[in-house]
Amino acid sequence: MHIPHPTTEFDVIVIGGSYAGLSAAMQLARARRRVLVIDAGQRRNRYAQHSHGFLGQDGREAAAIAADGRAQLMKYPTVRWIEGSATQAAQAAQGFLVTLGDGRVFSASRLLLATGVVDELPPIAGLAERWGSSAFHCPYCHGYELMEGAIGVLATGPLSIHHAMMLPDWGRVTFFLNGAFEPDEAQLTALKARGVAIERTLVRAIEGRAAVQLQDGRSLEMAGLFVLTRTHSGSRLAEQLGCEMEQGATGSHVRVDAMKASSVAGVFVCGDAARLFGNVALAVADGAMAGAATHQSLIFGLAAAA
Structure with a gap:
């Protein structure tokens, strides 16, 4: 299959701009890394008006928390945001290629998936x-x-x-x-x-x-x-890349280590896509860990993040 030449190169592409993805991108932005966030606007809690149990944000509108996070992230000049769906991801000689639904292709040294899950009622x-x-x-x-x-x-x-x-x-x-x-x-x-x-x-x-x-x-x-819903992944990208999956009691999720590294070198996964149970606070914590681990892998190599 012919893959178009990528139009832009980044240190990290973050796929998913909800709480986990925002938190991960923030760590990378503060390390002055070139970051692309691709977000389809499908937060898992988009049906809930308010978010609770998140320290410092208890009772706030869920959408407002996400909007504030995005506004704060975009103050960092090395971050670019694209509203759209990533439909394909593949390994390349120098990292990864990500294809959007409109055909654009972007490349990065590392890939960070924060694609969430979908609840099956x-x-x-x-x-x-x-x-x-x-x-x-x-x-x-x-x-x-x-x-x-x-x-x-x-x-x-x-x-x-x-x-x-x-x-x-x-x-x-x-x-x-x-x-x-x-x-x-x-x-x-x-x-x-x-x-x-x-x-x-x-x-x-x-x-x-x-x-x-x-x-x-x-x-x-x-x-x-x-x-108690069953869940399935909000994206097929992890499977496309060959990441190992783990079957849980209510659905499958991506298998990661303590540093949020997947079984595919250079691919980190955080948030509900890599958890049995999730909420906003856990997603933010996951993202912070994944962002820091991804950054350190750019410095010390992938073995340090495994």
């Missing part, structure tokens, strides 16, 4: 429309704001019991099994000890703010709902 009518407003996946991010009200946990499989056991610290929990699995005796005993009500009738739809409509005609009003 169970096919319950009305659930997707409430995702991020009254239906969530992270109790630490959204549980407190439910003010100890009625909380529904929509089971998607055996791991949903983790949600059901945790959430009584935030409110009165009803565990809607919805045919996804049946707890064993030990699990039922543990759920009862936590005060969790079990509902086995199938869920028909979600209406109103978070009212669970059951197949038998009942409607149970909830202050909020929690769902």
Whole structure:
């Protein structure tokens, strides 16, 4: 396949301009490295109005935190930002080539992926429309704001019991099994000890703010709902490059070491794309580590970052 000649050369191309990518690019910018950020504008928490649990930013609009981060990053003169999708990435003699959807090609010595994940919701009518407003996946991010009200946990499989056991610290929990699995005796005993009500009738739809409509005609009003989603990568670039993947309980993610280096020399991965569990604070921390490690690999060589 013919690859067009790259139009620009950078020290690092960061793919993904959400919290992890911003944090990584900041470290590199402060090291006066030439950085290109390519961002398709698909933050995982774009459906949530506010972000919680992030020190110094608790309760702020999620979009505002990201916008402020971008504005601060772009004050550094060695950073360029492109709004668009990176569709291809390949190794080249001096590093990597990245192709955008419009055909432009850029090159860099290192590649840093912060491409995130996509949540896969169970096919319950009305659930997707409430995702991020009254239906969530992270109790630490959204549980407190439910003010100890009625909380529904929509089971998607055996791991949903983790949600059901945790959430009584935030409110009165009803565990809607919805045919996804049946707890064993030990699990039922543990759920009862936590005060969790079990509902086995199938869920028909979600209406109103978070009212669970059951197949038998009942409607149970909830202050909020929690769902353990399955996830898949927000991009195919890691697979294109041959990065090793790790299968987790809710989906796959890129395998990285403690310095966020992937199995492919020169490719670093941070944020939800390389984690089992993520939130804004963890994404920022991941990005800081990945950015620093990528910078050091440019100085000391790739063996130092492995």
